[in-house]
Amino acid sequence: MIRLARALVATLLLGIGIVQAGQNCEEKPITLDAASKAFSLASKLRDRLEASNDEVVILGRIGRDMSRYGLRYSHAGYAWRDHPKGRWLVRHALNRCGTAESDIYDEGLANFFMDDPLYYEVLVLRLKPELQSRLALALKQPLRLHEPRYNLVAYPFSSQYQNSNQWLLETLASAEMPGDPGSPLGREQAQRWLRQNGYLPSTLYIPTLTRLGGRITRANIAFDDHPFGRRMAGQIDVATVESIAAYIDKQGELIKQEVLTLP
Template identity: 40%
Template sequence: MEKTLKSLSRFSASLCAALIAVLVALASGNAYAGRSCTAAKLSPQAIERSLTLAQQTASALENTYEKDGTRVVLLARAGQDLTRYQQTWSHVAWAYRLPTGGWQVVHKLNDCGSDRSMLMRHGLGEFFLDDLWRHQAAWHTVPKAWEEALWSLLQNNTRVVAMHEPRYSMVSYAWGTRYQQSNQWAAETLALAAEPGMLSRQQAQGWLRLKDYKPAILEIRALTRLGGRATAANIAFDDHPNAQRFANQIETVTADSMLAWLERLAPGGQGRTGL
């Protein structure tokens, strides 16, 4: 069975209250989006900037809720520098408004640089409490026809894990099922919310194709692939078709491609915050 989702306190509008959650996270957190647990500790300045970004984002999402009732968005952060791959954002989560108020995220995280992953619930403060490449965030709404179903699914600990594959690769093939990376889980979970009768990841991917989702194609050369596979347990390329792999074309689900797809489906639903 899947691990029970870990529930953490949602981000508070008060910076002092948020600092308490930060101390807990620093003491017990052990999962990162494709990063090692031995990463350097954050400086007080980085913590302050992350919490400020979380406050800005919470305020902006609440304004969106008050304006049109939006209760779910795809939320992206810039945890790594991916500019060499023409990508702006590195990781997405589903952010949803709690029935009691405030916003929480559910997302898939790599377990300390291993080949395994887990799903976790975090407040916005902890979501941004990372060694961010840029202290900026982006989000996009989903089509209204799917929003209520997605909002309900994200709060259901049984259904939210239905599309989760624990075997992890940071560059998993967008149309494969051997591995699954964080953004891929988010896309396939939206498919499940839109079509609740789905029973497999293959069906979810078929729905994504039908809805014209287009993965990113990253140019990753052979030496880079060999180095990554040899030194990192959370990177694998053996699920990609040989023709694409040998042509250095790695087709994977990126945060940028998901945001662009949602903009095509629900134009004008984007937002940004940042320092």
Template identity: 40%
Template sequence: MKHLLIALVLLLSQLLSVADAYAGDACVEQHVAPHKVAAAAQTALLAVAALDKADAPVALIARVGTDLSKHGLVYSHAGFAVRDHAHGRWTVVHLLNECGSDRSSLYAQGLVNFFSDDLVNQDLRIVWFKPDVAKRLAERIKQMPRHSLHHPRYNLIARPGSRDYQNSTAWIVETMASALAGHDFYDRATAYTFARSDGFVPDIIHIPYSKRVLGGLFSANTVFTDHPVATRLSGDYPVVTVRSIFHYLDKAGYIERQREWRDGELQVRIGPA
């Protein structure tokens, strides 16, 4: 029965457009290799089984899209897995960079597409919120696209709290804060201010000045001038990462439970984020 489900998911995935899966790449038409779609389908089945068993309206789901191990990080991207969304039973709502440009959009994707984005591997972590937090967050997400707190100007290393740029993880923190505060926070600055007062602390990512200048790190979706001169000279950039989001939720006591799969195997202990 399990193999039949995988086959059905694979067939459906091949019939769906995969354009969304490459929203962060160079906008060249590409086809996902069948074995990668099969791997994504297997991960999606693991996620669906866990999400159905938990029976919560929303959860935070993370993937490994980029190798960030040199920065001590594992998960590079996350989104909200929403139950009974207008686009499907379990739909991931997340922010994606458009084709390596300086723009972004919000996407609502099925789980197979979410894990088909030419990922480093199929490792997965799901974090479930405390029931009251999950209820408020689900209600907030279902208001979208109204009050989405989305800023279309994208910066991969966006300064936390920046009014001019946003990246996918900053959007997650601001969206969570707008729900956690219990108030109608419809502007990003107020939401992020609440997150900081509530205990959120961004990560520090070190990018040496020499590497930035000589290493070809300039691109449309990476804006160093979003940070003050002192930061650029030191090379220590505060950035919202998936790890910093997990730490915030754990420290603030907002996590009900979490599960992690490495190489398709459920971990007894949750590993580094």
């Protein structure tokens, strides 16, 4: 309950503090143009969601340029209907700037696009109804699989750290596993399920000097959770939006994949 209260307080402080998900990590007011674009894309997304019978979908956004790694989307979150009011909220993990910690946040759809995205575009992953229902139950306990020690390049099969996409992926695994989605579950169990069911992370090539520079200058970057041999070869495996989408499709749980952009 203490951690949940901390996460809710963090949500209220979004207008004061800064969280890491967009291009920049600096305190500056949002421009009128950026706010207008965020609300326009959110409105388009809401119309699409309201036209469906979906209860939970996965959203991907382009917070930063990942093209050097052959990736487009940098961050994922769950959008779900806030029953009984029926509002759409985004629940996701975010790193507070300048720190090595994260919290779970509930935000409106427009807020999801307000922290300086590279492009105003959203990927929508629509899931099979049974998985949606199980995710809705799992999302009622968002801190169950949350690890506040944040690492931007966390290794997906280690519980030492966690990044935003890894929290979403492990929550997805908890909904896929047999039994009650709300029952006690450890991160190691979720990771074991993912490995056994063929989840494949994305591999980023990050050379030694780049790794050393990132580790020294950034509080939220560490490589010591990665297997030694692959780390020395510059092969850094991470949970990405694309790898999550590929896994869901491989499991036969993906109904449709859509991309919404501003005109």
